[in-house]
Amino acid sequence: MDVILALGAEIRKMFAGDAILSLAAVVLVAIIGVLVRMGELDPDLAPWLLMIGVAFALVIAINIALFKTIRKTRQ
Amino acid sequence: MPALAALAPIVLAAFLASAVEVVEAFTIVLAVSVVRGPRPAVVGTITALACLALAIAIFGPLIAHAPVHGLQVVIGVLLLVFGLGWLRKAILRAGGALALHDESAAFAEETRALEASAQSATADWLAGVVAFKAVLLEGTEVVFIVLAVGARPGLLGPAALGAALACAVVLAIGFAIRRPLARVPENSLKFVVGSLLTGFGVFWTAEGLGFPFPIGDWAMPLLIGFFLAVGAAEALFVRLVIGKAPAWT
Numbered sequence: 001m002d003v004i005l006a007l008g009a010e011i012r013k014m015f016a017g018d019a020i021l022s023l024a025a026v027v028l029v030a031i032i033g034v035l036v037r038m039g040e041l042d043p044d045l046a047p048w049l050l051m052i053g054v055a056f057a058l059v060i061a062i063n064i065a066l067f068k069t070i071r072k073t074r075q
Numbered sequence: 076m077p078a079l080a081a082l083a084p085i086v087l088a089a090f091l092a093s094a095v096e097v098v099e100a101f102t103i104v105l106a107v108s109v110v111r112g113p114r115p116a117v118v119g120t121i122t123a124l125a126c127l128a129l130a131i132a133i134f135g136p137l138i139a140h141a142p143v144h145g146l147q148v149v150i151g152v153l154l155l156v157f158g159l160g161w162l163r164k165a166i167l168r169a170g171g172a173l174a175l176h177d178e179s180a181a182f183a184e185e186t187r188a189l190e191a192s193a194q195s196a197t198a199d200w201l202a203g204v205v206a207f208k209a210v211l212l213e214g215t216e217v218v219f220i221v222l223a224v225g226a227r228p229g230l231l232g233p234a235a236l237g238a239a240l241a242c243a244v245v246l247a248i249g250f251a252i253r254r255p256l257a258r259v260p261e262n263s264l265k266f267v268v269g270s271l272l273t274g275f276g277v278f279w280t281a282e283g284l285g286f287p288f289p290i291g292d293w294a295m296p297l298l299i300g301f302f303l304a305v306g307a308a309e310a311l312f313v314r315l316v317i318g319k320a321p322a323w324t
Contacts (some may be wrong), residue, residue, distance in 0.1 A: 014200055044286075044289050047277070048288075054159070054273065058163060058166075058273075058305065062313065070166075070316070
């Protein structure tokens with residue numbers, strides 16, 4: 001039982017590094033996928049948009065973490 | 076298909092990501108071996124490897140029957156989430172906003188915990204369970220990485236080869252020096268692996284959703300380079316803000 005719980009916690013840890021960043025990535029994939037299906041987004045442009053969107057989400061997440069670290073240090 | 080453009084990043088990603096996991100498992104198994112002798116360490120490790128082999132034997136054929144595009148979307152999104160998590164943490168560590176992972180400290184902590192239970196009648200059993208858990212947990216991550224980076228027909232072999240090479244290299248070095256592999260630049264590895272997995276995540280997701288990159292498989296090295304560059308720039312930015320010299324190990 002202990003092993004199963006530890007395995008569950010490890011798998012959760014694998015995917016929950018930053019819940020907001022993970023959610024942003026999933027939402028971005030969903031939005032781009034839907035827009036391409038609806039014909040509102042050029043399929044040749046979509047992968048590049050996904051690449052830039054993921055990088056943008058990462059940069060925002062890092063800066064939020066940095067801001068939190070600085071705020072904690074100053075307190 | 077430019078074979079090298081597709082194969083090299085897959086073998087490299089599986090090798091580096093698996094190396095990180097094997098180093099972590101090795102540290103714990105070594106602690107068990109040092110405190111309680113090799114028997115519980117070997118029994119725990121072999122039992123965990125047998126469980127992993129059984130899981131692969133059961134679930135492997137099911138994955139082979141899954142539709143390739145659906146599998147690519149699921150694995151692509153999981154890789155994105157997994158890779159971004161590694162990359163984010165590695166950037167913050169390289170930038171000095173988070174403390175670096177210390178394999179020697181992990182070894183010392185595990186040794187202390189095992190020594191605390193050394194008087195117990197079930198000490199060998201507990202030590203074996205510790206080794207079992209470490210190998211099973213880190214091994215599960217290795218299996219996921221192999222399945223994820225090889226998420227296209229014909230690429231599972233190269234991914235498994237990369238992981239097997241990582242196991243062989245880490246274990247050979249570990250057995251030779253018989254100490255925790257503290258000098259492995261773990262954060263640098265995690266930084267590179269995070270970039271590789273995020274790159275694969277974007278690539279598989281786009282391909283699975285039916286809008287592949289117009290430049291084909293050459294997009295893989297391009298994506299990896301792009302996330303490495305973004306990550307390096309962010310780490311330097313974090314360093315500048317925090318005011319320390321870059322720390323890549």
